[in-house]
Amino acid sequence: MLRSLCVFSFILLLLSAVSVAQVDNTPRPAPTTRVIGILSAMTLEIETLGQDLTDKTEMTVQGIRFTTGSLKDRKVVLAHSGMGKVNAAMAATLLVEQFQPTDVLFTGIAGGLNPDLRPGDVVIGAKTAYHDYGEWTPEGFR
Template sequence: MNNRLLLFFLLVSHFTLAQHYKPRPITGLLGAFGAEVALVKESLKKPKTVIVDGISFTTGRIGKQRVVVAETGIGKVNAAMTTALMLDHFRPQRVLFTGIAGGTNPDLQPGDIVIAGRTAHHDYGSITDKNTPTRQTRNAITKQFNPVYFPADSTLMRLAETVVKTVPLEGIPLASGGVSDRTVKVMTGTVVTGDVFVASPDKVRSLRTDFGADATEMEGAAVAQVCYQIQVPHLIIRSLSDRADAEAHIAYDKFYPTAARNSAKLVIAIVRAL
């Protein structure tokens, strides 16, 4: 096949794929587990539960926007499955993910927020005999390689960066029982995903060196990959529950309720601003 025919084939395939997905006027909201989606569900007006292949989806309104909310479950396979079911059954115009993460950027603390400008799988790839890593997934629809980093929708990202300035985020609980008066830091950065809870300074350094990671979690890139391949705008929001170090389990138990609420508050504010 010459280059002209190949280009024509790719353009036709892209056009056909773009025409295949018919979005409806509804926004998809996802979170990995109950605490991450509870606040979102509580904000819904006229909620209604719909079961799709055993997965519970809750429809309703936030402000003027129709939304559908679901808990994906922990891990990449669960996240991809729930995202695919949501896209197939509800056909949302866009997908937002709210949740917690471990911080890998040394400038960030528990409670801070990373708006994912891009996401990547940190546990996907192969090592050749030359020790050269290959990290690109392959698009099951086009059969082409995906990018290593899945870019967030630029419009949603800019909206999040603007809206977050008006959201009253909670301070971090202190050991004394009080609350830190330190301002919650918000940045747009890189979130990496793998089927592992990271609690290792060595792994944190590796993720920082290899991917430029600001946070690590277990679902974001799976959601991003499904949305990228179906061409649905997406944005991942993560609030840090720990620093993914040796004390991560202790910090997680202490900080995740606050982190989950801060992430959910931002996602709700974004939806209201659409």
């Protein structure tokens, strides 16, 4: 009986200590300046763009370095996300929360997607698939 009372008291204490997360649903004003967020999985890709930035400033948020500046008269924010969808999602979330870009682009090598592609080619996907739920086969996505 005493043990049950102790366990119940401990659970009650834990529940009372948990705070409810507050979500800020305050509408943000529309951006007055177009800002383009550009993410990359590989350091070399984002550093190449960063070399051409003017009015460069750097800021680190949660361990990710963001570089703001102008690229051919356009305001941009650059960041290296690292490889993988979790890293990309985390970097994109921080980018949107901190800088409110009007556009977000992801630049990269497309993992050697097609041997006919050459450096400088632009690839725009017509379809997307969440690859954790299957694989691409000659018969389609399964």
